[in-house]
Amino acid sequence: GVTADSIIARTIRQKGNGSMILLHDAGGDTREETVKALPAIIQYFKKNGYEFTTIADILDKKKIELMPVAKDEQSFWGKYYDIVVVGFFLGNRFFFYVFLTAIFLAIGRIILIGILATRQFADNKKIKNTARKLPPVSIVVPAYNEEVTAIKTIESLLKTEYPVFNIIFVDDGSKDNTYKAVSEAYAQHPQVKVLTKPNGGKASALNFGISHAVNEYVVCIDADTQLKTDAIYHLMTYFTDEQIGAVAGTVKVGNETNIVTKWQSIEYITAQNMDRRAFDIINSITVVPGAIGAFRKAAIFRAGGFTYDTLAEDCDLTMRILKEGYVIKNCAEAIAYTEAPETLSALLKQRFRWSFGVIQSFWKNRDALFNKKYSYFGMVGMPNILIFQIILPLFSPLADLIMILGLFGSHPEKMLIFYVAFLLIDFIVGAIAFRMEKEPYGKLVYLIPQRFIWRQLMYYILFKSIRKALKGELTTWGVLKRTGNVKVSKNTVVGNSNEPPE
Structure with a gap:
């Protein structure tokens, strides 16, 4: 290292080069050596005729x-x-670490979801259907102002390949001609029961329909949804023992008519369906989708039925069924094609209802959070909602802003490395999800722009939901304007109920 003697010697060697001496403390141990050298330097130059x-x-x-x-x-x-x-x-420093925290949490979750979903996919392929008698099923279809789609939905359901089933259509006090149209078409059909009641919300309509179901099992679907002909069959093969309380089906977008619906299709494949595959492994599926879900009636009654105090009645009931100790499975083979919102305003309206409803359901069932009594649901499922659906998204806009500002900083490569790593991993896991669902890889070109713009939309929805929740405001079920644009080819809809799940 540098010593006082070396500093003195170096200075004396340059005495003929000028009349100013510049010394630098350099910090650390060198600073002490510089201070030690000063008296000797001053003494030497004074002896040689210099004046300070x-x-x-x-x-x-x-x-x-x-x-x-x-x-x-x-x-x-x-x-x-x-x-x-x-x-x-x-x-x-704080904002940089906020960015790093958000990136690492997101990357960690994506990798974990990918691993669990892949394992579930592999395990699912090993399932062999037993030659047991399949129980009768009641299909409950709640509807409010669904005259555009209701007839198509019932037509789709009547093509179901299943031994014994009936359809219970519940009109929830629609203001249009939903009840009239369905009643005229199917009132005399032996497999269809058409009911109407005063408007009370989706949960009320579901409970009303379930109360008229005589079978031990019910499948609840939305009135804008068309099922593959083997969907009910695949759902029911998962009820292998009394512990199975519900089975979630797989929802796909049936009206990919523009960029808004195409992006929703990507989200269903890479996020919603992928998450359910992953959480199936640890019995922590927190939403059996309203578009397609099968339930043991006893589990519904034991959990208290669909309640009216949240906008996400499907999420709330799913959580309460888990808290009752039941197992909830995911059935990737039971496919439903739903009509997704085709305009940005309709999408924001739908997602606000979902986001607000999930926050309500989380708060209502907060006693399960980090509660070992509820196993993985309490220790993983509920924290997942808190961290990745509420807390992290609140900071994510800040992380995006920091990333953009960082590109104009002194070391933009640091931000780029982390962000590109996140995008690359997200893309790979997205490709895995597409492979699992046998979707065309061509849609993956939309994935990266979809991720960035979609996040901004969801941030807006989340902020709006939290603001409304904090203010204690309520909102209603309502209805989205339907177009009837769900168009699925005959070959796509027709399944094969004689084959075991893939």
Whole structure:
């Protein structure tokens, strides 16, 4: 290292090069060596005829003229310069670590979901259907102002390949001709029961329909949905013992008519369906989708039925069934094609209802959070909602902003490396999801732009939902304007109930 003697020797060697000596403390141990060297340097140069003076003496000025005492009445920057500089430094560090935390949490979750979903996919392929008698099933279809889609839905259901089933259609006080149209078409059909009631919301309509079901099992679907002909069969093969309380089907977008619906299709494949595959492994599926879900009636009654105090009645009931100790499975082979919102305004309306409903359901069932009594649901499922559906998205816009600003900083490569790693892993897991669902890889070209823009939309929805929740405001079920654009080819809809699950 640098010593006092080496500093003295280096300085003396340059005595003929000028009349100024510049020393640098360099910090650390070198600083102490520089201080030790100063007396010897001064003594040497004085002996050799040099005189040490100040800038003030050279300029024939007084020191106070060159270095005036700071006055009390300084500007804001003069008074708070140190605070501002230190605050900027600490703020910069804080936001950088917020970005890193968000990125690493997101990457960690994506990898874990990918691993669990892949394992579930592999395990599912090994399932062999037993030659047992399949029980009768009641299919409950709640509807409110669904005259555009209701007839198509019932037509689709009547093509179901299943031994014994009936359809219970419940009109929830529609203001259009839903009840009239369905009643005229199917009132005399032996497999269809058409009911109507005063408007009370989706949960009320579901409970009403279930109360008229005589079978031990019910399948609940939305009135804008068309099922593959073997969907009911595949759902029911999962009820292998009394512990199975519900089985979630797989929802796909049936009206990919524009960029809005195409992006929703990607989200269903890579997020919703992928999550259910993963959480199936640890019995922590938190939503049996309203578009297609099978239930043991006893599990519904034991959990208290569909309740009216949340907008996500399917999420709330799923959580309560898990809390009752039942197992909830995912059935990737039971496919339903739903009509997704085709406009941005309709999409935001739907997703606000979902987001607000999930927050309500989480708060209602918060006693399960980190509660070992509820096993993985309490220790993984509920924390997943809290961290990745509520807390992290609140900070994610900040993380995106930090990433953009970081590109104009002194080391943009740091931000780019982390962000590109996140996008690459997300893309790979997305491709795995497409492979599992046998979807065309061509749609993957939309994945990266979809991810970035979709996140901004979901941030807006989440902020709006939390604001509404904190204000204690309520909202209603309502209905989206239907177009009837679910168009699925005959070959796609027709399944093969004689084959075991893939």
